[in-house]
Amino acid sequence: MSPSAFTALLEAFSEPVLVVRETGTVQTANSAAQELFGKRILGAQLRAILRQPEVTALLERMIDGAEQGCAPYATSDASSERHWKVTARRMDADTFIVSLRDTSDLEAAEAQRRDFVANVSHELRSPLTVLAGFLETLQGAAAHDPDARSEFLRIMQAETERMTGLVSDLLSLSRVEASARIRPRDPVAIDMVLNATLAALRPQIEQAGLEVVRDLPDDLPPVPGDYDQLVQVYHNLIENALKYGADGGKIEIAAHVVPRLPGLDGPALRVAIRDHGEGIDPIHIPRLTERFYRVDRARSRESGGTGLGLAIVKHILGRHRGRLIIRSHPGEGSTFETILPLS
Ligand SMILES: Nc1ncnc2c1ncn2[C@@H]1O[C@H](COP(=O)(O)OP(=O)(O)OP(=O)(O)O)[C@@H](O)[C@H]1O
Ligand SMILES: [Mg+2]
Known part of the structure; x- marks a missing residue:
């Protein structure tokens, strides 16, 4: 194989691949390897660069003539830690190939x-x-x-x-x-979804002594969606407002069309569920949609909660190519907003 064909071959791998001489110095490195370790890798002692005991031991075995082997390797920068599997395999008497898989x-x-x-x-x-x-x-x-x-x-x-x-x-x-990959397409009237959900939650609303204020224009366009799943979304959001925001006395449910939003191609339907309860500390907000995450485990449990509700909401909205926006300040209540694309 000509040297240029060999280089092209190495470049065909998106993960780091290096050709190492029997002395342990790097003869060739593809772009992915140079990106990970810098250009200094060319001609360097690989042991001096991959300085972790298991990799060093692997390289020493290869220099001693081993046919193949592998070892774990970890890299880290300010934001993240990555784990790699380093594999070495003999090419000929003088060289071996080292590749890293993320x-x-x-x-x-x-x-x-x-x-x-x-x-x-x-x-x-x-x-x-x-x-x-x-x-x-x-x-x-x-x-x-x-x-x-x-x-x-x-x-x-x-x-x-x-x-x-x-x-x-x-x-x-x-x-x-x-079903996450299959985007639902039935035309769904959101006001029907919201009214059906409120009807199902009526006993709890009355028990909590809450006033529900609806702002649902008559001419809301249908959203392409899955009716039952959208009921699940609003059931959980309204139930949460009842369970955690009841002290506020009322909850407001408003829907309207937004013509454009960053990250969306066309118009979308925005539904906001607002309570005036105790609100949520900002440190919890990014984690609320994690499975089983609850601000107050004991309290959620008392009301029969498992902390899966918002995880389900997030998945359903994802399937609809929509999203969930949570706004809240302690003492000022919370607004859970769903955005559903109209096309
Ligand atoms: N409107 C709200 N006001 C204050 N805290 C809320 C509100 N909605 C949700 N939370 C917090 O977010 C957590 C997660 O909500 P989620 O719906 O996922 O679970 P849950 O209601 O505890 O249980 P489940 O929905 O499975 O019955 C809740 O336990 C609560 O701490
Ligand atoms: Mg819930």
């Missing part, structure tokens, strides 16, 4: 999966512990105490409902994720 995303996904499983297990364990405890009491100490029995059964029912709620939230999250 495994950061894989590792992040793996960590996320572990967190998720830990969270789900934790959320299921507490109601199960309560159920097990009460079952034991009902069979023993409280077996002949009708008052205690009905109180315990009430608590057991609430815990069972919490588990059912968690499982159905998990199922809807996975359904939304599974």
Whole structure:
């Protein structure tokens, strides 16, 4: 192979690839490698640049004549840490090839999966512990105490409902994720969605003694969407306003068309749900849409919450190519705004 063909071959790899002499100095490096380590890499001792024990050991084995091997390597800059898998393979007696594969995303996904499983297990364990405890009491100490029995059964029912709620939230999250790439296109009348949601939440609204102020123009255009999923979005947002913003006395729901927004091609429908409750500390806002994230775990739990609601909202809006904007100041209530593109 001609030297220029060989260079072209190395350039065809988007990940860093280096050709190293048996002495350990770098003979050739493709652009990705030069970008990662700088041009100083050419002619340098690779050990002096990839200065981490496992990589050094790998390079020494290769210099000693090993056929192949791999080692983990980590780089970091001010904003992020990246993980790499370094693979070395002998090319001929005098040279070997070293390539780096970026495994950061894989590792992040793996960590996320572990967190998720830990969270789900934790959320299921507490109601199960309560159920097990009460079952034991009902069979023993409280077996002949009708008052205690009905109180315990009430608590057991609430815990069972919490588990059912968690499982159905998990199922809807996975359904939304599974359909994330398919953009829904049925014409959906948002005022119908909002009115249906408010009707379903009527008992809770009355119980909280809240006034709901609607500002829904008659001529709202339909949005391309999935009716049931959009009901889920507004159900959670309005329910949150009820649960966490009830002290404010009223919630306002307003919808209107916005002609242009940065990042969107055409007009969009903006729906704002505003409460006048206690508001949210700004440090929590960016994390609210994470699964299981709750500002006040105990309090959300008391009201049967699992912290999956806003994660589901975010996924559904993402599927609709829309977004969620959260504005809040402690003591001044919160506004949750959905933006749904009209075309
Ligand atoms: N309108 C609001 N005012 C103040 N805090 C809010 C409001 N909406 C949401 N939050 C905070 O955001 C957290 C996450 O909300 P999310 O809807 O994801 O979960 P949840 O309501 O606790 O549980 P779930 O929706 O699964 O029943 C809540 O626990 C609460 O701390
Ligand atoms: Mg919620």
